[in-house]
Amino acid sequence: MNPLSIDPKNLPLVNGEQFQGNLSQILLLVILLGTAAYLLLQHGLVKSKMMAWAGGGLFAFAALMAFMSIPMQVESVVRICFSILAVAGGVAFITAREPVHAALGFATTVLSACGVMFMQSAYFIAAATMIVYAGATIIIFLFVLMFAQKSNLQWYDVQLIRPVIAAAVATSLLFAIAWSVSEPGEILPIKLDLTRPYSLAAPGIAPGQALPPVPESTMSQAQLSEFVPAKTSGLGRSMFTDYLLAIELAGTVLLVATIGAIVLAQNPERDPS
Amino acid sequence: MNHSEVQNLLLLGGILFAIGLIGFLTRRSIILMFLSLETMLSGVSINLIAFSRFHQNYQGQILSVMVLTIAACEAAIALAMVVSLYRRKATLDVQAWDELSETILPKEPEGDYIGMEHLETYPKLSPAGLDPRDQPMPSSFQANPNQPTSELDHKTSPIVSEVNKRG
Numbered sequence: 439m440n441p442l443s444i445d446p447k448n449l450p451l452v453n454g455e456q457f458q459g460n461l462s463q464i465l466l467l468v469i470l471l472g473t474a475a476y477l478l479l480q481h482g483l484v485k486s487k488m489m490a491w492a493g494g495g496l497f498a499f500a501a502l503m504a505f506m507s508i509p510m511q512v513e514s515v516v517r518i519c520f521s522i523l524a525v526a527g528g529v530a531f532i533t534a535r536e537p538v539h540a541a542l543g544f545a546t547t548v549l550s551a552c553g554v555m556f557m558q559s560a561y562f563i564a565a566a567t568m569i570v571y572a573g574a575t576i577i578i579f580l581f582v583l584m585f586a587q588k589s590n591l592q593w594y595d596v597q598l599i600r601p602v603i604a605a606a607v608a609t610s611l612l613f614a615i616a617w618s619v620s621e622p623g624e625i626l627p628i629k630l631d632l633t634r635p636y637s638l639a640a641p642g643i644a645p646g647q648a649l650p651p652v653p654e655s656t657m658s659q660a661q662l663s664e665f666v667p668a669k670t671s672g673l674g675r676s677m678f679t680d681y682l683l684a685i686e687l688a689g690t691v692l693l694v695a696t697i698g699a700i701v702l703a704q705n706p707e708r709d710p711s
Numbered sequence: 712m713n714h715s716e717v718q719n720l721l722l723l724g725g726i727l728f729a730i731g732l733i734g735f736l737t738r739r740s741i742i743l744m745f746l747s748l749e750t751m752l753s754g755v756s757i758n759l760i761a762f763s764r765f766h767q768n769y770q771g772q773i774l775s776v777m778v779l780t781i782a783a784c785e786a787a788i789a790l791a792m793v794v795s796l797y798r799r800k801a802t803l804d805v806q807a808w809d810e811l812s813e814t815i816l817p818k819e820p821e822g823d824y825i826g827m828e829h830l831e832t833y834p835k836l837s838p839a840g841l842d843p844r845d846q847p848m849p850s851s852f853q854a855n856p857n858q859p860t861s862e863l864d865h866k867t868s869p870i871v872s873e874v875n876k877r878g
Contacts, residue, residue, distance in 0.1 A: 514716070521723045528730035528750060537743055544746045547727065551753045554723065560760045563775050567756065570779055575749060575786045582742060582790050586797045594739040594804035604736035608729040615725035619718050625765070665767045676769040677776065684773070688780040695784035702791035705798070 465613075466500065472609035497529070498522050517557050524550035535596055537583050541576060548572050559668035720761035727754030740803045741796070745789045752782045 502522070527546030534540040548571040555564040598604075618624055667673070677685050727750055734747030756775045763771025793803070800807050 517716075518719070521719070524723065525726055525730070528727055531746070531750065532730055532734040532737070537740060540743055540746065544750060547730075547750055548753055551727065551757055554720070554757055555760050558720070558760050558764045560763065560772050560775070563756070563760060563772055563779070566776070566779055567753070570783050571749065571753065574783070578786060578790050579742060579746060582793055585794065586742070586803055592740075592803070594802070594806070597739060598737040599739060599806075601737050604733050607736065608733045611732065612725050612729040615728075616722060619721045619725070625714065625717060625721075667763055667767060667769045667772065673769050673772050677773055681773050684777065688777055691784055692780060695787050699787040699791040702788065703794050 469609075472605055498526060513557065517554060520550045520553040520557070524554065535591060537587060537595060538580070541579055541583065545572050545576050548576075559666060561668070562670045562673050717761050717765040721758055724754040724756075724758035724761070727751070727757065730754075739805055741793050741805050742803060744805060745786070745793075748785070749782060752778055 502518075524547050527543045527548075527550060529543075531540050531543030531547060534543055548567065552564045552568045552572070555567065731747045731749075731751030731754060734750065735744055738744050738747060756778050759771040759775040759778065761771075763769060763775075796808065797803065
Protein backbone atom coordinates (compact mmCIF):
# COMPACT_ATOMS: atom_id res chain seq x y z
CA MET A 439 0.00 0.00 0.00
CA ASN A 440 1.06 3.53 -0.50
CA PRO A 441 2.34 5.02 2.73
CA LEU A 442 0.83 8.35 1.76
CA SER A 443 -2.63 6.86 1.90
CA ILE A 444 -2.33 6.61 5.66
CA ASP A 445 -4.09 9.36 7.46
CA PRO A 446 -1.51 10.73 9.87
CA LYS A 447 -4.10 11.18 12.58
CA ASN A 448 -4.83 7.46 12.62
CA LEU A 449 -1.21 6.52 13.08
CA PRO A 450 -0.26 5.13 16.44
CA LEU A 451 1.53 7.89 18.26
CA VAL A 452 5.18 7.23 18.75
CA ASN A 453 5.53 8.63 22.18
CA GLY A 454 8.82 10.10 23.20
CA GLU A 455 9.49 7.58 25.94
CA GLN A 456 12.47 9.35 27.33
CA PHE A 457 11.21 12.86 27.20
CA GLN A 458 7.63 12.24 28.15
CA GLY A 459 7.06 13.68 31.57
CA ASN A 460 10.55 15.11 31.53
CA LEU A 461 9.45 18.65 31.01
CA SER A 462 11.19 19.58 34.24
CA GLN A 463 14.46 18.40 32.73
CA ILE A 464 13.90 20.56 29.68
CA LEU A 465 12.95 23.49 31.87
CA LEU A 466 16.10 22.95 33.90
CA LEU A 467 18.20 22.88 30.76
CA VAL A 468 16.61 26.01 29.39
CA ILE A 469 16.91 27.93 32.64
CA LEU A 470 20.51 26.83 33.01
CA LEU A 471 21.27 27.94 29.50
CA GLY A 472 19.56 31.26 30.05
CA THR A 473 21.39 32.00 33.26
CA ALA A 474 24.66 30.86 31.74
CA ALA A 475 24.08 33.14 28.77
CA TYR A 476 23.16 36.00 31.11
CA LEU A 477 26.23 35.44 33.25
CA LEU A 478 28.55 35.06 30.31
CA LEU A 479 27.22 38.00 28.38
CA GLN A 480 27.63 40.66 30.99
CA HIS A 481 28.68 44.11 30.05
CA GLY A 482 32.14 43.99 28.60
CA LEU A 483 31.89 40.27 27.90
CA VAL A 484 33.69 37.78 30.05
CA LYS A 485 35.62 39.46 32.80
CA SER A 486 37.48 36.33 33.73
CA LYS A 487 38.04 33.22 31.72
CA MET A 488 37.34 31.12 34.81
CA MET A 489 33.77 32.31 34.78
CA ALA A 490 33.34 31.24 31.17
CA TRP A 491 34.77 27.81 31.80
CA ALA A 492 32.69 27.42 34.95
CA GLY A 493 29.50 28.34 33.09
CA GLY A 494 30.32 26.10 30.14
CA GLY A 495 31.25 23.22 32.41
CA LEU A 496 28.08 23.69 34.41
CA PHE A 497 25.96 23.54 31.31
CA ALA A 498 27.83 20.53 29.93
CA PHE A 499 27.43 18.76 33.26
CA ALA A 500 23.71 19.50 33.32
CA ALA A 501 23.32 18.23 29.77
CA LEU A 502 25.27 15.08 30.62
CA MET A 503 23.11 14.50 33.69
CA ALA A 504 20.00 15.01 31.63
CA PHE A 505 21.10 12.58 28.96
CA MET A 506 22.97 10.02 31.01
CA SER A 507 19.92 8.87 32.89
CA ILE A 508 18.96 7.02 29.72
CA PRO A 509 20.61 3.71 28.85
CA MET A 510 22.38 4.31 25.57
CA GLN A 511 24.37 2.70 22.86
CA VAL A 512 27.86 3.76 21.88
CA GLU A 513 26.52 5.62 18.86
CA SER A 514 24.27 7.75 21.02
CA VAL A 515 27.13 8.51 23.39
CA VAL A 516 29.32 9.66 20.49
CA ARG A 517 26.49 11.74 19.07
CA ILE A 518 25.83 13.38 22.42
CA CYS A 519 29.52 14.09 22.85
CA PHE A 520 29.51 15.78 19.45
CA SER A 521 26.44 17.75 20.49
CA ILE A 522 28.05 18.90 23.72
CA LEU A 523 31.19 19.86 21.82
CA ALA A 524 29.09 21.86 19.37
CA VAL A 525 27.31 23.70 22.17
CA ALA A 526 30.60 24.34 23.97
CA GLY A 527 32.08 25.75 20.77
CA GLY A 528 29.05 27.99 20.41
CA VAL A 529 29.42 29.22 23.99
CA ALA A 530 33.09 29.90 23.38
CA PHE A 531 32.08 31.68 20.18
CA ILE A 532 29.66 34.11 21.76
CA THR A 533 31.81 34.79 24.79
CA ALA A 534 35.20 35.31 23.17
CA ARG A 535 36.67 38.77 23.27
CA GLU A 536 39.11 38.31 20.43
CA PRO A 537 37.42 37.86 17.06
CA VAL A 538 39.96 35.23 16.06
CA HIS A 539 39.09 33.17 19.14
CA ALA A 540 35.43 33.55 18.23
CA ALA A 541 36.20 32.26 14.75
CA LEU A 542 37.93 29.23 16.27
CA GLY A 543 34.89 28.57 18.46
CA PHE A 544 32.73 28.79 15.36
CA ALA A 545 34.99 26.28 13.61
CA THR A 546 34.59 23.91 16.56
CA THR A 547 30.83 24.28 16.38
CA VAL A 548 30.70 23.59 12.68
CA LEU A 549 33.02 20.60 12.81
CA SER A 550 31.03 19.05 15.66
CA ALA A 551 27.82 19.69 13.77
CA CYS A 552 29.43 17.93 10.82
CA GLY A 553 30.13 14.99 13.09
CA VAL A 554 26.48 14.89 14.08
CA MET A 555 25.45 15.02 10.42
CA PHE A 556 27.89 12.26 9.61
CA MET A 557 26.31 10.06 12.25
CA GLN A 558 22.94 10.73 10.65
CA SER A 559 24.44 9.18 7.50
CA ALA A 560 24.28 12.44 5.60
CA TYR A 561 27.77 11.93 4.29
CA PHE A 562 27.67 14.34 1.39
CA ILE A 563 26.21 17.16 3.47
CA ALA A 564 28.78 16.60 6.21
CA ALA A 565 31.67 16.71 3.77
CA ALA A 566 30.28 19.71 1.90
CA THR A 567 29.62 21.58 5.13
CA MET A 568 33.14 20.84 6.29
CA ILE A 569 34.58 22.11 3.03
CA VAL A 570 32.36 25.15 2.68
CA TYR A 571 32.09 26.34 6.28
CA ALA A 572 35.19 25.13 8.05
CA GLY A 573 37.30 25.47 4.96
CA ALA A 574 36.26 28.35 2.78
CA THR A 575 34.15 30.52 5.06
CA ILE A 576 36.53 30.41 8.02
CA ILE A 577 39.49 31.17 5.78
CA ILE A 578 37.72 34.12 4.16
CA PHE A 579 36.60 35.41 7.54
CA LEU A 580 40.13 35.18 8.84
CA PHE A 581 41.41 37.03 5.80
CA VAL A 582 38.90 39.82 6.34
CA LEU A 583 39.76 39.88 10.04
CA MET A 584 43.42 40.25 9.22
CA PHE A 585 42.56 42.98 6.75
CA ALA A 586 40.25 44.96 8.97
CA GLN A 587 41.18 44.14 12.53
CA LYS A 588 43.30 46.57 14.44
CA SER A 589 46.16 45.09 16.40
CA ASN A 590 44.60 45.75 19.78
CA LEU A 591 41.04 45.07 20.91
CA GLN A 592 38.54 47.69 19.85
CA TRP A 593 35.70 48.74 22.07
CA TYR A 594 33.17 47.34 19.65
CA ASP A 595 34.77 43.93 20.05
CA VAL A 596 34.02 43.95 23.74
CA GLN A 597 30.88 45.98 24.19
CA LEU A 598 27.53 44.31 23.63
CA ILE A 599 24.11 45.57 22.63
CA ARG A 600 21.56 44.80 25.36
CA PRO A 601 22.78 41.34 26.41
CA VAL A 602 19.95 40.74 28.88
CA ILE A 603 17.23 41.20 26.29
CA ALA A 604 19.06 39.03 23.79
CA ALA A 605 19.55 36.25 26.33
CA ALA A 606 15.88 36.42 27.30
CA VAL A 607 14.71 36.31 23.67
CA ALA A 608 16.96 33.40 22.78
CA THR A 609 16.05 31.47 25.91
CA SER A 610 12.34 31.87 25.34
CA LEU A 611 12.81 30.80 21.73
CA LEU A 612 14.71 27.74 22.90
CA PHE A 613 12.02 27.02 25.44
CA ALA A 614 9.38 27.20 22.73
CA ILE A 615 11.41 24.84 20.54
CA ALA A 616 11.91 22.39 23.40
CA TRP A 617 8.24 22.54 24.32
CA SER A 618 7.02 21.82 20.82
CA VAL A 619 9.62 19.11 20.28
CA SER A 620 8.79 17.30 23.49
CA GLU A 621 5.06 17.36 22.80
CA PRO A 622 4.13 13.73 22.17
CA GLY A 623 2.69 13.12 18.75
CA GLU A 624 3.93 16.43 17.42
CA ILE A 625 6.53 14.82 15.17
CA LEU A 626 4.60 12.74 12.69
CA PRO A 627 6.30 9.53 11.60
CA ILE A 628 5.51 9.86 7.92
CA LYS A 629 7.82 7.50 6.14
CA LEU A 630 9.00 7.56 2.57
CA ASP A 631 7.53 10.30 0.46
CA LEU A 632 6.51 9.03 -2.94
CA THR A 633 5.38 12.31 -4.39
CA ARG A 634 8.84 12.68 -5.90
CA PRO A 635 8.99 9.42 -7.79
CA TYR A 636 11.62 9.94 -10.46
CA SER A 637 14.61 9.09 -8.32
CA LEU A 638 13.01 5.80 -7.40
CA ALA A 639 12.37 4.82 -10.99
CA ALA A 640 14.55 2.34 -12.79
CA PRO A 641 17.58 3.95 -14.44
CA GLY A 642 18.72 3.60 -17.99
CA ILE A 643 15.77 4.77 -20.01
CA ALA A 644 16.44 5.11 -23.71
CA PRO A 645 15.55 8.48 -25.25
CA GLY A 646 12.04 8.52 -26.59
CA GLN A 647 10.94 5.83 -24.23
CA ALA A 648 8.27 6.63 -21.73
CA LEU A 649 9.11 7.02 -18.07
CA PRO A 650 8.35 3.97 -15.97
CA PRO A 651 4.93 4.54 -14.54
CA VAL A 652 4.97 3.21 -11.00
CA PRO A 653 7.93 3.85 -8.76
CA GLU A 654 6.86 1.42 -6.09
CA SER A 655 7.81 -1.45 -8.32
CA THR A 656 11.50 -0.93 -7.64
CA MET A 657 11.22 -1.31 -3.90
CA SER A 658 9.15 -3.71 -1.93
CA GLN A 659 7.15 -2.60 1.06
CA ALA A 660 9.61 -4.21 3.45
CA GLN A 661 12.46 -2.39 1.75
CA LEU A 662 10.53 0.85 2.00
CA SER A 663 10.04 0.49 5.71
CA GLU A 664 13.74 -0.24 6.20
CA PHE A 665 14.90 2.51 3.88
CA VAL A 666 17.68 4.72 5.18
CA PRO A 667 18.67 7.80 3.15
CA ALA A 668 22.35 7.01 3.49
CA LYS A 669 23.63 6.73 -0.05
CA THR A 670 25.30 9.70 -1.65
CA SER A 671 24.37 8.29 -5.03
CA GLY A 672 20.73 8.29 -3.98
CA LEU A 673 21.03 11.91 -2.89
CA GLY A 674 22.60 12.79 -6.23
CA ARG A 675 19.89 10.99 -8.13
CA SER A 676 17.20 12.73 -6.18
CA MET A 677 18.95 16.06 -6.68
CA PHE A 678 19.30 15.75 -10.42
CA THR A 679 15.93 14.22 -11.12
CA ASP A 680 13.35 15.41 -8.63
CA TYR A 681 14.91 18.73 -7.74
CA LEU A 682 16.75 19.53 -10.95
CA LEU A 683 15.22 22.98 -11.35
CA ALA A 684 15.98 23.95 -7.77
CA ILE A 685 19.59 22.81 -8.08
CA GLU A 686 20.03 24.76 -11.30
CA LEU A 687 18.56 27.83 -9.62
CA ALA A 688 20.98 27.37 -6.72
CA GLY A 689 23.84 27.32 -9.21
CA THR A 690 22.51 30.51 -10.77
CA VAL A 691 22.31 32.15 -7.34
CA LEU A 692 25.93 31.18 -6.75
CA LEU A 693 26.94 32.76 -10.05
CA VAL A 694 25.04 35.97 -9.23
CA ALA A 695 26.64 36.08 -5.79
CA THR A 696 30.09 35.66 -7.31
CA ILE A 697 29.51 38.54 -9.71
CA GLY A 698 28.07 40.67 -6.92
CA ALA A 699 31.00 39.97 -4.63
CA ILE A 700 33.47 40.91 -7.34
CA VAL A 701 31.59 44.13 -8.09
CA LEU A 702 31.21 45.06 -4.41
CA ALA A 703 34.80 44.39 -3.47
CA GLN A 704 36.22 46.66 -6.17
CA ASN A 705 38.08 49.69 -5.01
CA PRO A 706 36.22 52.64 -6.54
CA GLU A 707 39.24 54.92 -6.37
CA ARG A 708 41.27 52.62 -8.52
CA ASP A 709 38.58 52.43 -11.15
CA PRO A 710 40.30 53.21 -14.45
CA SER A 711 37.23 54.92 -15.91
CA MET B 712 16.02 6.14 14.19
CA ASN B 713 13.63 6.38 17.04
CA HIS B 714 11.65 9.26 18.35
CA SER B 715 13.91 10.37 21.17
CA GLU B 716 16.88 10.58 18.85
CA VAL B 717 15.15 13.02 16.54
CA GLN B 718 14.05 14.96 19.61
CA ASN B 719 17.64 15.25 20.78
CA LEU B 720 18.78 16.40 17.37
CA LEU B 721 16.01 18.98 17.14
CA LEU B 722 17.01 20.24 20.56
CA LEU B 723 20.62 20.51 19.42
CA GLY B 724 19.54 22.45 16.36
CA GLY B 725 17.45 24.73 18.55
CA ILE B 726 20.34 25.32 20.94
CA LEU B 727 22.68 26.20 18.08
CA PHE B 728 20.05 28.51 16.64
CA ALA B 729 19.59 30.23 20.01
CA ILE B 730 23.34 30.66 20.44
CA GLY B 731 23.56 32.20 17.00
CA LEU B 732 20.61 34.45 17.82
CA ILE B 733 22.30 35.67 20.99
CA GLY B 734 25.48 36.36 19.07
CA PHE B 735 23.62 38.15 16.30
CA LEU B 736 21.66 40.34 18.70
CA THR B 737 24.49 41.27 21.03
CA ARG B 738 27.66 41.52 19.01
CA ARG B 739 28.70 44.81 17.47
CA SER B 740 31.40 43.65 15.13
CA ILE B 741 30.00 43.03 11.65
CA ILE B 742 32.15 39.96 11.05
CA LEU B 743 31.02 38.29 14.27
CA MET B 744 27.41 39.04 13.40
CA PHE B 745 27.83 37.16 10.14
CA LEU B 746 29.51 34.28 11.93
CA SER B 747 26.49 34.13 14.24
CA LEU B 748 24.27 33.92 11.18
CA GLU B 749 26.28 30.96 9.96
CA THR B 750 25.88 29.29 13.35
CA MET B 751 22.13 29.70 13.08
CA LEU B 752 22.21 28.18 9.61
CA SER B 753 24.17 25.16 10.79
CA GLY B 754 21.54 24.60 13.49
CA VAL B 755 18.86 24.66 10.82
CA SER B 756 20.89 22.23 8.74
CA ILE B 757 21.08 19.74 11.62
CA ASN B 758 17.33 20.07 11.99
CA LEU B 759 16.76 19.28 8.31
CA ILE B 760 19.08 16.28 8.34
CA ALA B 761 17.41 14.85 11.42
CA PHE B 762 14.07 15.06 9.66
CA SER B 763 15.55 13.54 6.51
CA ARG B 764 16.67 10.51 8.51
CA PHE B 765 13.46 10.32 10.45
CA HIS B 766 11.18 10.58 7.45
CA GLN B 767 13.36 8.26 5.39
CA ASN B 768 13.77 10.42 2.33
CA TYR B 769 16.28 12.74 0.79
CA GLN B 770 14.24 15.92 0.92
CA GLY B 771 15.82 17.23 4.08
CA GLN B 772 19.30 16.66 2.74
CA ILE B 773 18.44 18.47 -0.47
CA LEU B 774 17.06 21.39 1.52
CA SER B 775 20.25 21.46 3.48
CA VAL B 776 22.21 21.61 0.22
CA MET B 777 20.15 24.71 -0.52
CA VAL B 778 20.99 26.12 2.92
CA LEU B 779 24.66 25.48 2.22
CA THR B 780 24.44 27.26 -1.12
CA ILE B 781 22.72 30.28 0.31
CA ALA B 782 25.20 30.39 3.19
CA ALA B 783 28.10 30.40 0.76
CA CYS B 784 26.50 33.19 -1.29
CA GLU B 785 25.77 35.17 1.86
CA ALA B 786 29.34 34.81 3.08
CA ALA B 787 30.75 36.02 -0.23
CA ILE B 788 28.43 39.03 -0.51
CA ALA B 789 28.70 39.89 3.17
CA LEU B 790 32.46 39.84 3.21
CA ALA B 791 32.66 41.94 0.08
CA MET B 792 30.30 44.40 1.79
CA VAL B 793 32.41 44.35 4.95
CA VAL B 794 35.50 45.17 2.93
CA SER B 795 33.83 48.06 1.14
CA LEU B 796 32.25 49.36 4.37
CA TYR B 797 35.61 49.18 6.11
CA ARG B 798 37.16 51.25 3.36
CA ARG B 799 34.73 54.06 4.08
CA LYS B 800 34.79 54.35 7.84
CA ALA B 801 37.74 52.20 8.92
CA THR B 802 35.68 50.49 11.60
CA LEU B 803 33.90 47.18 11.95
CA ASP B 804 31.33 48.60 14.36
CA VAL B 805 27.83 47.99 13.10
CA GLN B 806 26.49 51.03 14.92
CA ALA B 807 28.68 53.28 12.83
CA TRP B 808 26.11 52.64 10.10
CA ASP B 809 23.12 53.53 12.23
CA GLU B 810 22.28 56.52 10.09
CA LEU B 811 21.28 54.25 7.24
CA SER B 812 18.11 53.53 9.18
CA GLU B 813 17.18 57.21 8.86
CA THR B 814 15.09 57.30 12.04
CA ILE B 815 17.77 58.79 14.26
CA LEU B 816 18.38 61.77 12.04
CA PRO B 817 17.21 65.08 13.44
CA LYS B 818 14.56 66.87 11.50
CA GLU B 819 16.12 69.08 8.92
CA PRO B 820 14.85 72.63 8.51
CA GLU B 821 13.46 73.09 5.05
CA GLY B 822 15.24 75.40 2.70
CA ASP B 823 18.46 75.54 4.64
CA TYR B 824 21.61 74.40 3.08
CA ILE B 825 22.85 71.85 5.56
CA GLY B 826 26.29 71.17 4.24
CA MET B 827 27.35 74.82 4.15
CA GLU B 828 29.98 74.64 6.85
CA HIS B 829 31.74 71.82 5.14
CA LEU B 830 32.31 73.96 2.08
CA GLU B 831 34.47 76.49 3.91
CA THR B 832 38.04 76.53 2.75
CA TYR B 833 40.94 77.51 4.85
CA PRO B 834 44.04 79.26 3.54
CA LYS B 835 47.14 77.20 3.29
CA LEU B 836 50.23 78.71 4.83
CA SER B 837 53.32 78.63 2.76
CA PRO B 838 56.19 76.97 4.57
CA ALA B 839 58.62 79.30 6.24
CA GLY B 840 61.50 79.08 8.62
CA LEU B 841 64.09 76.43 8.87
CA ASP B 842 63.71 72.73 8.63
CA PRO B 843 65.97 71.21 11.28
CA ARG B 844 66.28 68.09 9.19
CA ASP B 845 68.09 70.04 6.54
CA GLN B 846 71.79 69.36 6.59
CA PRO B 847 73.96 71.16 7.01
CA MET B 848 72.43 73.86 9.16
CA PRO B 849 74.04 77.25 9.25
CA SER B 850 76.55 77.36 12.00
CA SER B 851 74.90 80.34 13.60
CA PHE B 852 71.78 78.24 14.24
CA GLN B 853 73.53 75.22 15.59
CA ALA B 854 73.46 74.61 19.29
CA ASN B 855 76.61 75.16 21.19
CA PRO B 856 78.13 71.73 21.78
CA ASN B 857 79.75 72.99 24.96
CA GLN B 858 76.40 73.91 26.35
CA PRO B 859 74.87 71.19 28.57
CA THR B 860 71.80 69.58 27.01
CA SER B 861 69.55 70.35 29.95
CA GLU B 862 69.84 74.01 29.22
CA LEU B 863 68.94 73.52 25.59
CA ASP B 864 65.36 74.32 26.30
CA HIS B 865 62.85 75.08 23.61
CA LYS B 866 61.88 78.29 25.32
CA THR B 867 65.39 79.62 25.28
CA SER B 868 65.88 79.24 21.57
CA PRO B 869 63.27 81.16 19.57
CA ILE B 870 64.16 79.46 16.33
CA VAL B 871 63.71 75.96 17.68
CA SER B 872 60.41 76.87 19.29
CA GLU B 873 59.24 78.43 16.06
CA VAL B 874 60.13 75.30 14.15
CA ASN B 875 58.35 73.14 16.72
CA LYS B 876 55.22 75.25 16.47
CA ARG B 877 55.03 74.74 12.74
CA GLY B 878 55.44 71.04 13.19
